[in-house]
Amino acid sequence: MGARSGPRLIATAGSDQKCALALEAGAAHAINYRREDFAARVREITGGQGVKVVYDSVGLDTFEGSLNSLAPFGLLVSFGNASGFAPPVPLGHLAAKGSLYVTRPTLFTHLATREATQAMADDLFARVLAGDIKIRAEQRYALNQIQQAHRDLEARSTVGSGVLLV
Template sequence: MAATARTVIIEEHGGPEKLKLADLPVGEPGPGEIRIRHAACGLNFIDCYQRSGLYPMTLPHALGMEAAGIVEAVGEGVSHLAAGDRAAYAAMPPGAYTEARVMPAAQVCKLPEGIPFEEGAAMMLKGMTVQYLFHRTTPLKAGDTVLFHAAAGGVGLIACQWAKSEGIRLIGTAGSDEKCALALEHGADACINYATEDWVAQVRDLTGGKGVDAVMDSVGKATFEGSLDCLKPLGMMMSFGNASGAVEAFNLGLLAQKGSLKVTRPTLFTHIADHDACQEMAATLFSKVLAGEVKIRIDQRFPLEDVAEAHRVLEARRTTGQTILTLS
């Protein structure tokens, strides 16, 4: 093993220019840990939130929440993985933007042979997010209708396919006609260009005035109030991201006025904190991919040293599908 690994760190919060490449020692895994050598790393909006300080961290700190590669060594007490295993993960603490690392083993999952490393690196955080949105947040069944914002993004394209595979009608929104076409291609029943259309009125029209059973919203501030107006009585609002900024404080009484609505602000890391739950969620995701029900579309690849540009492109919403960092 190499004694050091190229690793992306920040020493202070701020813009993409704060990202630095450093050679950090790797070391040996302790109890409950593994050492993994990455083949590729995933890129996610949470990485931008941590870099900017929206989600503050103790600094200096490495960044990155998901990757895939080969397990090089396991520490005492690790039984679900062994040296030589193919593996992928979405997990805390941040530090996935690296060639190799030592990390807790509990949320690392054995990657099936039929799934390439790049797909494994691109899908874990987003795919398990879709799993908990559809399976662990509110009861959803075939015939239900959901509104999904940013339907052509990394999470969105997985969600479009996931919904179709389970007979759930998905109405998407996206920021251009091209992105809407991409969502439709991946299984959305309809997709609304929120830049040119009154998407709230369109959702009401598409549901015959009834509204949707659930909204899945990673956009945040810009779409929150409109999303509430798209829900049917007793509907569930799942606000799981802040791409446009954090949702502002609001009068809880609005939920009663709009039909006894429910609101939740979930995070993936609460759902996967339990080892068994994490492994089960990953197994569901893997089965969808292996069955061809969900295809992982990687539209952007950046070398590790170009991570700052990758962040700029992601934050400018110039991406579709998944984005990964490659390791030469």
């Protein structure tokens, strides 16, 4: 989707397998943040400029690097905490790093009305049907493996989507 919609996407992930998946999905670059200082690599890729927006689903392990990847007036969208909650950020810290913006959206705010939910679902399914978004079910679990599925999710050892078979 990213390559077609204009922006050059730089992905970060915690494993080489997840980086490969990001590249396959259209990212221009993929950086394994467990092996490399991704903020420094983002600066290198952007000629020292940084990026306009970072979407961070990881939280604690990547939050500071995400801030350090931003260009002046950049926006950090912190929407997950897979590695733990992001730390509190003093407002002066955002000023010193280039007048940055940070937001923490929640799914339920976006799903507040049936109409908004339906519009988002319609958009998603239209993109899937058009081939812009590919849904990959990398893990399959039988119903009696539900505990293992939860352990795998909590351990962040899954890649892509998982399917529970009943």
